[in-house]
Amino acid sequence: MSTTDLTAPSSAAERAHDPVTLEVVRMRLDAIVDEMAIAMMRSSGSPVITESGDFNTALFDAQGRIYAYSNYVQFHIGSAKVALQGLLDVVPVEQMAPGDAFISNDSHTAGSTHPPDVSVITPIFHGETVVGFAQSQAHLLDVGGMNPGGFAPGAVDCFAEALRMPPGVKIHDRGEVVESVRRMIVNNIRLPIPFWNDVRSLVAANNTGARRLQATIEEFGAEAFGRYAELAIEAAREVVAERVRALPDGVYEATEWQEGDGKSDELRPIRCRMTVDGDSMELDFSASSEQTDGFVNCSYGALVGSVATAINPVLAWDLPFNEGVLGPLSVVAAERSIVNPAVPAPASNGHLTVGARVTRLVTLLLNRVVERSADAALRDRAQGIWADSWTGGISAGTRSDTGEYFVLFNMDGGLMGAGAQPGRDGLDGSGMVTQISNMVPDVEMNELMYPVLYLWKRVDPATGGPGAQRGGLGVDFAWTLWNCPEVLHTVFLPCAQVPAGGYGGGFPGGGGEQAILRGVDVHAAVAAGEAADPERLRPDAVELCEIVAQGLRIQAGDVFRQRIAGGGGYGDPLLRDPAAVAADVRDGYVSAEAARAAYGVVLAGGDGAGGGGAGAGASAGDGAGSVAVDAEATAALRREAR
Incomplete structure (x- = not known):
């Protein structure tokens, strides 16, 4: 077997294209990953998937670059890329066949956000050639280990957290279940039937994606499809690069704090140094805390996904997500750190703790840089x-x-x-x-x-x-x-x-x-x-x-x-509209005490009332549920607060 070799169009002739066809191909890829998601939800019996949408579906090219990614959980972006690269490192495409499927969940070797987030990858063939990969990942209800559900605060190493499946574990061979592997996996799971049914739903999602991508290539032709898919990636990269260029060059630094690790309540620093230089942005987490023996270590895959989670709504809010969005960015992390741990560091809650703190940290740094931009649209992203x-x-x-x-x-x-x-x-x-x-x-x-x-x-x-x-x-x-x-x-x-x-x-x-x-x-x-x-x-x-x-x-x-x-x-x-504060009090979103203490708003009559009469203020709402603002007392209280 062989892989396609897609390279970015460089000459003007290569870049010439029909914009309608480009948009059709781009939207077709997005539609395919959405259909993969529907297939997963309709075949799974887990409320985590069907009711909560804790999963992702994606299409990759033969080199492991993202063609399209579904709009469900974004921090799987990094783990999906790491899992696929890990697969390509251990299983040459020449050894893959149509109908194969590979499973992984290990945070260290497969980049999983945490062990319950299980990934299945399926190669997609056009004739004898691997033209891409379908990938699905979802939170499964149990993956073995010391605690039901896969979160293990008491674990001191990753071996106690879950059954660890590295890249390259084949669960389908030419369309048939590898029964020995299935028995080994479910023998270590507390809920074997729901677990395997969810694995089947991931395979079903991938099979849907493979069929739809094959049909798309047949429709447009392999050469035209590859060219337009590449142009879609390049277009997204150019938009993000242009927005990075609109940011002032410089170095921006900030720190967030991880609250405890399951062993102690110690605050552990997560530090980022963001460097904006022309159309590139580097996010360096090297000064963050060393890895711990608690379950909050964030895998490198989860780190990349957590960064992408913060970047997307600020620099790529109107773009379909593909590899191009990540093109101008680089993420650096020290080995054996809390954001890039090594075996045997546990990581069963790293994505929801340290990873989420990374998103908060990058959001803060982006606030500081976009507010200095001359681009009003970017300033509004703070x-x-x-x-x-x-x-x-x-x-x-x-x-x-x-x-x-x-x-x-x-x-x-x-x-x-x-x-x-x-x-x-x-x-x-x-x-x-x-x-x-x-x-x-x-x-x-x-x-x-x-x-x-x-x-x-x-x-x-x-x-x-x-x-x-x-x-x-x-x-x-x-x-x-x-x-x-x-x-x-x-x-x-x-x-x-x-x-x-x-x-x-x-x-x-x-x-x-x-x-x-x-x-x-x-x-x-x-x-x-x-x-x-x-x-x-x-x-x-x-x-x-x-x-x-x-x-x-x-x-x-x-x-x-x-x-x-x-x-x-x-x-x-103190700049909030007093009528909006009164409406919040009426609706039960803010207490009357907080209206006065935090917003400097005095309500006429009842809790928090000032000296003004009923005619002194405006009202929020109608009838018996209305809450009136004492405008004169509010203005005086706000002057005093300032």
Whole structure:
């Protein structure tokens, strides 16, 4: 077998093209990865895939460059590239055949964001020639290791975290399952049937992509398709390079902090030195902390994906993602560091902790450089920092009604607040920056699939960072066990000590917290209509959880509560329209106390009221629910605050 050799068109004749055909080819590639995603969701039985969209699909050329990437989870960009390059390093294309599929999940050799993110790669043939690869990756519910669900705070090395599959493990040989490999894998998995079904859904997605790409090449011809696909990559690279040129040259540095590693609550620095030079940008993380024996080490694949996650909405917001977007960028990281660890460093939560902090860090640096640009469109890309750190809760136990063993990876932990934008408030319960198509299972879906009963799920008014534009709110939710006597529970809270920062005078968002309310009479609370009020549950004890904890036991009658962090504000809170503050108070997004303390807004009558009368201010809303602003007292309070 052989590979195609696509090189960038250099001469004017080579660059001459039909723009309509170029757009058709580009959109066809995007449509193919979207169809791959549909195939995966319709064939998977996991709510993490079908309800939450925690996956990616992608097409690569024969050299491992990205043709197209689906709009689901962006930090898989780096891990997908590393996994494919690792495959090409160990399996020559001459040894590949139509119908082959390869699986990997190892953070060190395959660049996986963490072991539960399993990748499947399928070579695509045109005749006897490998013309590309289809790649799918998704979070699977269990991958073995010491903890159900694959997150292992207690692990001191990667060998305890999961079954480690390096690049080159063949699971399909010419379209047939490699049965010996399948048996070896599922023998190490707590949920073998759901796991293998999800692997089959990844293969199905790749097969869909392979068929559609083959049909596209047949339609346009191999030479024309290769030329236009190359032009699409080059066009994206040129746009990003032009935007980098519009930024002032210079060196920009900042530091973020990782909160604990499962062994201690020590703050570990993540440092980036961003150098803008003409049409190139280098992001150097070499001064970051050394790798740790805790589970927060971020694989190099996750590092690249986390950088791309921050770059895309600022420099490539209107572009289809392909290899060209990354062309002007380079990412540097020291070996054996917290952002480029080596064996045996554990990494089962590196992407949601250190990786998410990398995205926050790069966003801050981009804020500092775009605000100095002469390009107004780039200046408008500055923003408050997103909470952008996943609050985890993984429960494992046996249902009392069916006797079935289950693992619940609760996707509600992703409902953090977004950073505010220059012209609008941050999104509430937005998800991470990386989650372009963020979805969360409905309460009813979680209750249908798992033995839990939700008591409440609502935005948390204590979490939005004050600003002229308010940071997005995190979500406050609680559940209790139903038809289950007990679960073992793992939790991690990456945004408790160091909240998301504001920008341009905006204030930080609120941090998160998690607690177990022990010994609640849930049945009585439901009967009395008090189950949704944490102040009226009357638990025997309230047990605040540590930032990271495993082996927690939650029993029937206990209530588990998590409050998710909010996003940072943008601009001085004293510049926020008082009517908007009053509307937030009316809607329950901001408390009356916070309206006065953070925004300098005095409400007429009731909590926070000043000395003005009813006719002294404006109102937000109509009828009994309206909240009036005491305009005179507000102006005086704001003058005093300034």
